[in-house]
Amino acid sequence: MPDVWENTRSRWESVRHAVDGGGQGAGPGVATLNGRLGLSVNPIAVTGEAGAGKTVLYDALIQSIRTGDSDSSRSPDIEKHATVLRSGNRRTRAAVTVIPGQLSTQRQQALQDTMRGEASPHGIVHVVCWGHNRIWQRASQRDVQEALAADGTVDREAVRNWHRRKEAADFRLLVEAIIDGQLAKRLRRLIVAVSKSDLYWDRLDEARDHYIPGRARRESPFAALVRDLESETSLRLSVLPMASRLIRHQFLPGLPVRTSQLDDAQIGALRTHFGQELQSFITQRNGD
Amino acid sequence: MAAIDGGAAFLRTLAAAERRLAGVQALSARRRRVRRPRIASASLAVLIPAVLALAAATGDGPGGVLVVAGLTVAALSLAACVALLLRIERPLNRRLAEEQHTMVEEVNRMRELFTHVAERDRWEERLKRSVRERLSRFPVDRGSFR
Numbered sequence: 001m002p003d004v005w006e007n008t009r010s011r012w013e014s015v016r017h018a019v020d021g022g023g024q025g026a027g028p029g030v031a032t033l034n035g036r037l038g039l040s041v042n043p044i045a046v047t048g049e050a051g052a053g054k055t056v057l058y059d060a061l062i063q064s065i066r067t068g069d070s071d072s073s074r075s076p077d078i079e080k081h082a083t084v085l086r087s088g089n090r091r092t093r094a095a096v097t098v099i100p101g102q103l104s105t106q107r108q109q110a111l112q113d114t115m116r117g118e119a120s121p122h123g124i125v126h127v128v129c130w131g132h133n134r135i136w137q138r139a140s141q142r143d144v145q146e147a148l149a150a151d152g153t154v155d156r157e158a159v160r161n162w163h164r165r166k167e168a169a170d171f172r173l174l175v176e177a178i179i180d181g182q183l184a185k186r187l188r189r190l191i192v193a194v195s196k197s198d199l200y201w202d203r204l205d206e207a208r209d210h211y212i213p214g215r216a217r218r219e220s221p222f223a224a225l226v227r228d229l230e231s232e233t234s235l236r237l238s239v240l241p242m243a244s245r246l247i248r249h250q251f252l253p254g255l256p257v258r259t260s261q262l263d264d265a266q267i268g269a270l271r272t273h274f275g276q277e278l279q280s281f282i283t284q285r286n287g288d
Numbered sequence: 289m290a291a292i293d294g295g296a297a298f299l300r301t302l303a304a305a306e307r308r309l310a311g312v313q314a315l316s317a318r319r320r321r322v323r324r325p326r327i328a329s330a331s332l333a334v335l336i337p338a339v340l341a342l343a344a345a346t347g348d349g350p351g352g353v354l355v356v357a358g359l360t361v362a363a364l365s366l367a368a369c370v371a372l373l374l375r376i377e378r379p380l381n382r383r384l385a386e387e388q389h390t391m392v393e394e395v396n397r398m399r400e401l402f403t404h405v406a407e408r409d410r411w412e413e414r415l416k417r418s419v420r421e422r423l424s425r426f427p428v429d430r431g432s433f434r
Contacts (some may be wrong), residue, residue, distance in 0.1 A: 050399070102399050103423040139289060140400040141391055146291065147404055166403045173420075 004230055005214035008239050010209050015241055015273045019201075019266045032252035040281045042094040045114050045184070047126030048165070050101035051134035053195040053244055056144055057127055058098055060244035061278070097121070101170070111183065121184035123281050126174065128167050128222070129196040130207040131160030132249050132258075145252055147202070156258075159251035168221040175225045179232045190229065191238045193274065198262040208288045211239050229231045236281075242274045243267045255284055289394075292401050293335060296410035302398060308391040309426060315384045319377065326372040332365035395426040 006214035044055045080097050097114045100107040114121055135141050144162060148154045177189075194211055197204060209216040213223040213230075230237055246260040246267060262270075292298050336358045343350050351357070402423065406416050 082319040100428050102396070102428050103402075103420055104426055105424065106428050108424050135400060137393060137396050143292060143397050143401055146293070147401065150293070162404065165407065169403045283368050 005212055005235070008212050008237065009208065009214070011277075012212065012239060015270065017275060019241075019262065019269045021158050042123070043114065043119075043121040044094050044096045044123045044125060044278075044282075045121040046098040046125045046127060047174060048101055048193075049133055049167050051100060051136070051163075052125045052127045052129045052167070054098050054101065056244040057125070057193060057195055057242065058096060061275055083210060088204075091120060104162075105182040105281075112247045115177075118185075120184045122186060123189040123191065123278075124174075124184065124187060125191045125193050125278070126171065127193045127195050127210065128171070129163075130194060130200055130210060131163040131167070132196045132199050133163040133166070133250075135252075141252055145254075152256060154252065154255070156251050156255055159255070164202065164220075164222070168225065171222055171225050175229050178235075180230065187235060189238075189280070191277060192226070193240060193242045195242045195244060196247065196249070197241040197270070198260040198267060199258050200247065201261040204241060207241070208239075238277055239279055240274055242268060243270045289396075292397060292405070295405055295411065298398060298401065298405045299419075301394060302419065305394045305398070305426065307423065308387060308394070312384065312387050312409060315387065316379060319380050319384060322372060322376050322380065326369055326377060329365040329369040329372065333362050333369055336362040336365070392427070392429060395423065396400055399423060 046058055080095070087276050097110060099110045099114070104174065109221075113119060135144060144159065145154055148158045152158070174183070178187060190212055194207055197207065200207055209223070210220045211222055211226065213227040216223065219227070226237065226239070229235060233265055243260070243262060244267075246262070246264065248257050248259045250257045290301065293303050333370065340350060340355055340358050402419065405411075406419070411419075
């Protein structure tokens with residue numbers, strides 16, 4: 001069904017045009033999430049590799065972070081939030097769970113609580129970052145450096161590839177479990193949030209073709225998985241660029257630092273479009 | 289810290305981390321066992337003087353022998369509490385923190401290297417699944433052993 005991917009691309013491009021066209025600031029019609037206690041409805045899970053920016057993305061959507069905030073850190077535990085999604089006068093409740101990216105007891109627990117058996121989110125936001133994952137520990141950075149050096153060159157592209165392979169392996173687990181019916185049986189929507197896009201805005205076409213099937217001469221393993229998901233399930237899929245805040249990124253110590261290629265207003269536009277996408281899913285479910 | 293430069297080294301490090309995890313769990317259980325008498329003795333050290341003071345304030349109060357006995361028990365309880373805290377619990381906490389730190393650091397290295405090693409050594413799906421399950425038994429951080 002080629003239209004699916006053309007539509008996905010066209011949505012991606014509309015976001016890009018909005019950002020390149022000067023950025024759409026946060027106005028009254030903008031969708032945002034706000035922390036509130038209350039009845040849990042519209043369960044949403046945020047998944048993705050460690051260091052992809054899941055927590056920062058959630059924080060950006062509830063507007064609890066601003067440019068210039070202190071650096072992020074590794075999330076030590078499952079994060080569960082009862083939130084209200086707002087757009088103009090409309091409010092919708094959502095229960096958002098951020099699933100830890102690392103293979104761990106906390107991740108198992110979060111999957112058990114939110115995705116296995118009768119528990120299922122209605123939507124998943126899967127966060128990827130085109131290989132710009134953060135490695136927190138020095139020892140792990142050294143390991144990656146040594147492994148890449150043994151295979152050839154240690155440069156930004158090699159580190160990107162390293163993370164993209166991990167990203168695809170992680171996504172494969174999720175996709176296979178969804179297709180096999182082991183996880184998230186009531187899932188209806190999956191949004192792939194291509195985060196930290198401000199770091200590679202000049203190469204956004206490559207990132208798009210990496211995540212959305214259909215155009216690249218050699219389809220990436222990730223795009224192939226997205227295609228599998230579309231053909232084997234009735235999920236509604238979206239793939240959108242996103243940036244939660246202005247950041248700088250160093251792939252490994254000794255490699256050049258990359259800085260954001262967008263300004264605050266443009267990041268605001270990205271957040272806005274992403275929030276609207278999320279809200280369209282939630283309100284659609286409620287029949288608004 | 290040993291290099292994890294291949295599948296064999298990875299599996300050796302994983303086995304060592306599992307032994308460390310068992311050790312950490314044993315230390316954690318021991319700490320729980322020490323905490324109970326420490327908390328009980330602290331409670332006695334506080335409650336006995338409080339009860340004696342309350343009794344003295346509300347009526348004739350307990351006899352002199354009872355006061356002396358009570359205060360002696362309270363003092364011994366306090367001494368036991370301090371001894372348990374300083375001689376056993378604190379060193380145990382320090383050791384536990386060190387072991388957890390080393391274990392989490394090793395496991396984080398393996399989490400980072402897993403996909404690379406599995407692809408490079410062309411691990412079978414069964415082995416990958418088994419390693420994933422084993423890595424999933426470790427905490428992200430030190431939170432699980434509070």
